[in-house]
Amino acid sequence: MANLEILSENRTFGGQTRFMQHRSSSTACDMTFAVYEPPQAQKQRVPILYWLSGLTCNAENFTIKAGAQRFASQHGLMLVVPDTSPRNTGIEGEDDADELGSGAGFYVNATTDKWRTHYQMYDYVTQELPDLIKAQFNVDGERESVFGHSMGGHGALVCALRNPGRYRSVSAFAPVCAPTEIGLGQQAFLAYLGEDRDAWASYDTHLLLEHATERLPILVDQGADDEFISALLPQKLAEACETYGHDLTLRMQPGYDHSYYFISTFMEEHMAYHADALTV
Amino acid sequence: MANLEILSENRTFGGQTRFMQHRSSSTACDMTFAVYEPPQAQKQRVPILYWLSGLTCNAENFTIKAGAQRFASQHGLMLVVPDTSPRNTGIEGEDDADELGSGAGFYVNATTDKWRTHYQMYDYVTQELPDLIKAQFNVDGERESVFGHSMGGHGALVCALRNPGRYRSVSAFAPVCAPTEIGLGQQAFLAYLGEDRDAWASYDTHLLLEHATERLPILVDQGADDEFISALLPQKLAEACETYGHDLTLRMQPGYDHSYYFISTFMEEHMAYHADALTV
Numbered sequence: 001m002a003n004l005e006i007l008s009e010n011r012t013f014g015g016q017t018r019f020m021q022h023r024s025s026s027t028a029c030d031m032t033f034a035v036y037e038p039p040q041a042q043k044q045r046v047p048i049l050y051w052l053s054g055l056t057c058n059a060e061n062f063t064i065k066a067g068a069q070r071f072a073s074q075h076g077l078m079l080v081v082p083d084t085s086p087r088n089t090g091i092e093g094e095d096d097a098d099e100l101g102s103g104a105g106f107y108v109n110a111t112t113d114k115w116r117t118h119y120q121m122y123d124y125v126t127q128e129l130p131d132l133i134k135a136q137f138n139v140d141g142e143r144e145s146v147f148g149h150s151m152g153g154h155g156a157l158v159c160a161l162r163n164p165g166r167y168r169s170v171s172a173f174a175p176v177c178a179p180t181e182i183g184l185g186q187q188a189f190l191a192y193l194g195e196d197r198d199a200w201a202s203y204d205t206h207l208l209l210e211h212a213t214e215r216l217p218i219l220v221d222q223g224a225d226d227e228f229i230s231a232l233l234p235q236k237l238a239e240a241c242e243t244y245g246h247d248l249t250l251r252m253q254p255g256y257d258h259s260y261y262f263i264s265t266f267m268e269e270h271m272a273y274h275a276d277a278l279t280v
Numbered sequence: 281m282a283n284l285e286i287l288s289e290n291r292t293f294g295g296q297t298r299f300m301q302h303r304s305s306s307t308a309c310d311m312t313f314a315v316y317e318p319p320q321a322q323k324q325r326v327p328i329l330y331w332l333s334g335l336t337c338n339a340e341n342f343t344i345k346a347g348a349q350r351f352a353s354q355h356g357l358m359l360v361v362p363d364t365s366p367r368n369t370g371i372e373g374e375d376d377a378d379e380l381g382s383g384a385g386f387y388v389n390a391t392t393d394k395w396r397t398h399y400q401m402y403d404y405v406t407q408e409l410p411d412l413i414k415a416q417f418n419v420d421g422e423r424e425s426v427f428g429h430s431m432g433g434h435g436a437l438v439c440a441l442r443n444p445g446r447y448r449s450v451s452a453f454a455p456v457c458a459p460t461e462i463g464l465g466q467q468a469f470l471a472y473l474g475e476d477r478d479a480w481a482s483y484d485t486h487l488l489l490e491h492a493t494e495r496l497p498i499l500v501d502q503g504a505d506d507e508f509i510s511a512l513l514p515q516k517l518a519e520a521c522e523t524y525g526h527d528l529t530l531r532m533q534p535g536y537d538h539s540y541y542f543i544s545t546f547m548e549e550h551m552a553y554h555a556d557a558l559t560v
Binding site for chain 1 (some may be wrong): 290292293294297344345347349350466503505535536537539540542544545548552
């Protein structure tokens with residue numbers, strides 16, 4: 001595979017879990033991602049399901065902890081798990097904070113001088129990486145869905161809302177629903193996008209819902225005991241869906257927190273949800 | 281709970297995954313373990329299934345990677361996951377090697393001057409920790425089974441073979457079957473047990489099988505592409521079971537390696553196997 005290095009490969013549920021690295025043109029650095037190739041891909045083109053991870057994560061967290069390969073194997077889905085940011089770019093202070101820079105790309109295309117050369121994560125996850133996957137694996141590029149967690153739940157919803165018709169389904173675990181309304185999101189958007197509030201709005205789910213031209217149903221699981229719930233604002237998602245007529249299934253799960261223990265618990269249902277949309 | 285500190289607690293598949301710490305009398309140090317309490321334990325006493333981990337692991341690897349909570353919740357089993365050794369004992373060089381000391385207790389009771397004060401892992405996993413679990417949780421102490429991986433597969437088989445009638449079932453993933461026959465095991469046994477070859481034999485599965493008074497069936501999954509297979513010697517297990525009339529199901533799994541990706545793939549079947557024995 002040109003420009004694509006296999007870092008590791010482990011047989012899992014009859015398929016292969018691989019960590020891979022490539023030189024990315026959109027982020028101008030080496031990017032690592034994980035992919036699970038289900039056994040069905042040996043015989044036929046399979047649909048693609050993207051997972052976008054949360055703050056501080058890389059491709060490992062989901063791949064090791066979520067237990068998704070079991071269901072990807074069962075349903076015949078290719079899982080694609082990008083990193084959450086460029087790494088080792090040389091940008092000053094890129095590793096200094098959990099909330100900005102490495103591990104915190106927020107799935108936006110940065111426009112500020114400091115970040116724009118590398119932090120083009122929106123283009124990376126919606127264009128460059130999908131193009132690479134479609135060129136290199138036995139997938140059906142017309143069948144794609146996306147889901148994610150926390151900052152990656154925000155990413156999944158934003159990708160779906162900005163690309164009507166592109167994804168067959170979207171879901172999220174504990175997504176950041178209104179990044180322009182919380183300090184964490186404001187700080188990141190100011191750094192990456194400057195003062196341009198229209199740009200901020202173009203990456204905010206609860207604002208995007210007003211003008212969305214598609215009515216893709218949205219499935220969200222949210223731990224009722226999530227320690228970060230004040231930064232997630234699921235009520236803003238619920239209000240916007242109610243106001244603008246979007247079909248939201250928001251399930252508050254009593255006792256669950258923000259961890260992958262929560263995610264793993266409801267993974268089977270999310271995988272079945274996407275399989276239903278991808279395999280019709 | 282007396283002498284028992286909860287380090288973390290996460291709701292998982294309707295139950296609770298907990299990391300806990302206590303002062304151990306057998307190992308004369310603080311010991312950490314993980315426990316998964318299934319939802320059924322709210323209403324009734326549940327059986328106990330012990331997992332013994334491999335070299336370099338602590339209680340986290342299994343708890344995060346194996347995906348066992350899904351099935352423990354389904355079958356109503358308490359999972360108990362001890363650490364693989366004492367830690368921070370002050371023994372000289374305890375952290376210097378992957379194969380000896382921290383992370384490498386081999387589930388024996390050490391007799392040498394250097395190690396015997398702390399390295400009483402056999403007593404810890406067969407007596408002290410079970411006693412603690414039975415005193416503190418809503419379990420049925422008469423229903424116990426044990427399984428494990430690699431060094432912990434050795435541990436599981438040794439625990440079962442040395443305690444006829446104690447465990448309802450035993451299974452292993454890629455177990456060390458003949459530690460006295462490999463350099464790694466010889467080095468550890470020499471350090472922990474000195475030159476006493478009878479003591480060595482009392483912790484070696486393929487030797488214990490000769491004199492075992494019980495015929496508990498043994499289930500083993502082994503990756504055919506396991507990179508450590510020359511230290512595992514499944515053929516020694518197969519030969520001893522054949523020679524001495526033990527009921528062994530040894531499944532060589534093509535393409536699988538030594539990792540938790542392998543373990544997670546066959547976890548459902550092992551959990552069902554133990555549930556069958558524990559819930560009759």
